[in-house]
Amino acid sequence: MADGDKSDYPRIPPKALDLKLNLKNLGFPGEPYWLLLTNIFKGPDAHLNEVPPLGLPGLYRVTIVLGKPGSRTFPENEVKFAEFMEGNSHLAILKPAFPAPADAVKIRLEVKGESDSFVFEGWPDKGGFLAKLETQSFHANKRNDAEVRATKAAQNVLSEYAASLDNPLQIDLIEVTEVATSNKSLAVIAPFLGGGSSAPIEAYDPEFANLAALYREALVSNTPAYRYLCFYKILEASRKQRERLSRKLKKQYRPNRFGEVIPARRPGQIAWLNAIFIGPREWTELALNRIFPLETHDKKINTIFDGPLRRMRDRIAHGILDSGSYLHLDDLTSTREINRWLPFLRCAVRRILKNDFPEHYLRFLQEDGTVTHDYLLKGTAK
Structure with a gap:
């Protein structure tokens, strides 16, 4: 159903997330690696600096950014966190793509799996198509536990829509935020290296x-x-x-x-x-x-x-x-x-x-x- 209110959880200042990194020598080209952004605290919150990169038991949010196959909108050696990605898909959820209430700004999905239940907020792009899914805060043992459970629930829903509507619903980014520290993690793909040659194959086989x-x-x-x-x-x-x-x-x-x-x-x-x-x-x-x-x-x-x-x-x-x-x-x-x-x-x-x-x-x-x-x-x- 449509939901008109906005989330009011705290955000990391934008300057901390607007990253442009040279990933040329990150690792083996074409394979995924994981990037973690950690905050440094002082004063009464300094104890949060002791939280390990994998996180501690507590509340987490998972944001999933969708994209259309073949429509990457920024250079492959550039990293963007979810807040700075528009996202898009072929799944119509709000106006003008879908006949939803005129004042609706997002949708709400309640997903029940074999052993988990999640509430996702679905945000549209400018055309009214689903661009992002974001969980409400939920308890997880650590960062990986949060990512695996929330992503499985989201992908199950996306797979059902894809199979029913014959539309490719592709995930471009999965971002995991630990609520207590606002530390964020995401997967990045090591870019392929440029190269070329005019050396021909001498005979067809x-x-x-x-x-x-x-x-x-x-x-x-x-x-x-x-x-x-x-x-x-x-x-x-x-x-x-x-x-x-x-x-x-x-x-x-x-x-x-x-x-x-x-x-x-x-x-x-x-x-x-x-x-x-x-x-x-x-x-x-x-x-x-x-x-x-x-x-x-x-x-x-x-x-x-x-x-x-x-x-x-x-x-x-x-x-x-x-x-x-x-x-x-x-x-x-x-x-x-x-x-x-x-x-x-x-x-x-x-x-x-x-x-x-x-x-x-x-x-x-x-x-x-x-x-x-x-x-x-x-x-x-x-």
Whole structure:
């Protein structure tokens, strides 16, 4: 129902939230990282400085900003908190998009889930379409607990609207505010780096073209589950190609195995990455920690493929058919499981493509990370 009154909880001064940060070296491009804004108190509130970044049991608010697919309204290396984002969607809630009371300024949604109940206030954009959802203050054990519970409730509602109305309802930002401190957290995506080359592929290979198309599909998607399945399909296709060639050519077939054992130490990991990414790149601790989970250290790519990567793929694709266990994609804990493996999976795909298609993929990039003179010549602007 429509609600005409405005919330009166305290706000952080705007200057504290109007941030523009250079995220170029934040971490592995295209993957999420979490940003926390903490306030520094003095005088009688100084004790709030002792609150840990993850928060304490108490009251929290969660603000969700919606956006239309492909309509980002600010540069990808810029961070904005919810107060400074307009938001928009295809879901009409107030005038002029929807025949609501003329004096209504927001809507109120009461959401009941399996174990939680939330009250959301829905704010429109200038056209009357849903732009933001914000919870009333609720009790949570810490920041992550608040984010997971509120986001699941909101996404359940958005998914039902999306399925009913055939409209994509995309979340652009999730902001968590601890009421006692006004400390805020949000997820940011490390931006992709610019780059280019005029070095052409010398000959068309339909098998490689299909896998390259899957790689591009994964990069342009903002859905972790779909990205995972695209990358996984490339490794699966490589396995089948190698088995096919082995049967056909028998002893004459010797597939390249460069770099298919994952290093455990940082120098080896950086060298491994330099052999599959055109540099120079700065491999930060944040990036390396995301790319190389402990389960990958000193393991063969095939071993990881048959182990945790396959188990995750089965849970995404058809777990409910096999065992009744599945990933609820409106649950942040599920998407975080997928996101945990996506950076390594993307890198493993690059390593396998380079080994399986040496004449088509990164043929100018040597195993020591150097680039051939031929590539430099062809990559020079004329």
